[in-house]
Amino acid sequence: MSPVPVPDLPGVGRRENLRDRIRDALRAAIISGKLEPGVVYSAPALAAQLGVSPTPVREAMLDLVKGGLVVPQPNKGFRVTELSEQDLDDVAAVRLLIEPPTVRDVVAVIPAEDLPELRRMAQAIVDAVECGDLVAYIEADHVFHLTLLGYRGNRYLVDVVADLRSKTRLLGLTPLLRSGRLIRSAAEHHELLDLVEARDADGAELLMRRHIGHVRGLWAGGAEERP
Template identity: 80%
Template sequence: MSLPSVPELPGIGRRENLRDRIRDAVRAAIISGELRPGVVYSAPALGAQFGVSPTPVREAMLDLVKEGLVVPHPNKGFRVTEVSDEDLDHLAAVRLLIEPPAVRETVAVIPDDDFPALRRLAQDIVDAAERGDLVGYVEADHVFHLTLLGYTGNPFLVEVVSGLRSRTRLLGLTPLLHSGRLVRSAAEHHELLDFVEARDPVGAELMTHRHIGHVRGLWAGGGRGPR
């Protein structure tokens, strides 16, 4: 039986750490649904898509095995793990406990001089949406939120949230993209920064809560609206 074809994924170019870049790109492709749950993908096929040899792809995939995102199949490749609706509900519930109050905490400590860089990170999400690049969208979203949470000064919190976000699935991004709503959703990140820059901790916390509701609802493809 032939293995499934690999979807169009963005090239990763020349990077300082090739393994990390491949790992991040594949993780984003899994979260966005570009790499489908339950499907086995081979390292040579993914390597050809990225324009690299299979070796760094295998190394990156082994990192994702540790994260629980893929399962190795000897002599075949790596199967993307499936996540149940119940698991997604549990993930969202934990994120709602952690992220909104953490963002509220950052409002008072982010230096004014850092906002231009944060705005650029937010715009990276919008730009990816406008390009129709779902993998780039997920990657940029990941970087933005973890950078924002980094201002708590708590690396353990950032690590936990990173793991929770990696296990999330956003299979509803494709319909949002086709309907033209993904760009509007991406703009929420600028709205969140508006509250943070205005030093409005309550608004920032509520906006983060709304954002996570979208992740579990419309963006997950579950047919639910925001909570």
């Protein structure tokens, strides 16, 4: 299988930890389906799209190899891994076991003074949708949810959820964006913070269950939410 031209990807800019920025951008592109499952992409082609040199791209892709998102193809590049429907069901099932009860637990411990920053993170998700930038949307969503779970004080739990989220595929995002339904979903992050601010642990847990249902159902390309 030969490497193929890559889709337009946003530049990652010049930041202190360029490798991490590239890894996050590529991970988001894979999850959103911008980098397609089963397709081989070369590091030089990806680097050209991102506006960086090939070396940090190769390093970032090797990080993604460890996470199972891509597989190296000697002398060609990296192939994006494919997940079966059963794989996606299993990922969603484990997330449902972990994330809703964890959100319930953190509602009581999130300091009121942290809410403005969490609101900023939630708004970054909305802003990305309004700009039609799915890669930025995935990145902002990733940061928001892991930050929220981090209040549980268990870094192993956060690492597990980060890995599970990386294995998710949201191939239905583009039609949702075009239909305007993704902006309503993005607004759920502010709704979740409303529940946190009201210290409504039951409501926050229920909203997280619905949110993950979106991921496995509508967002993954299905016709409706899945349990």
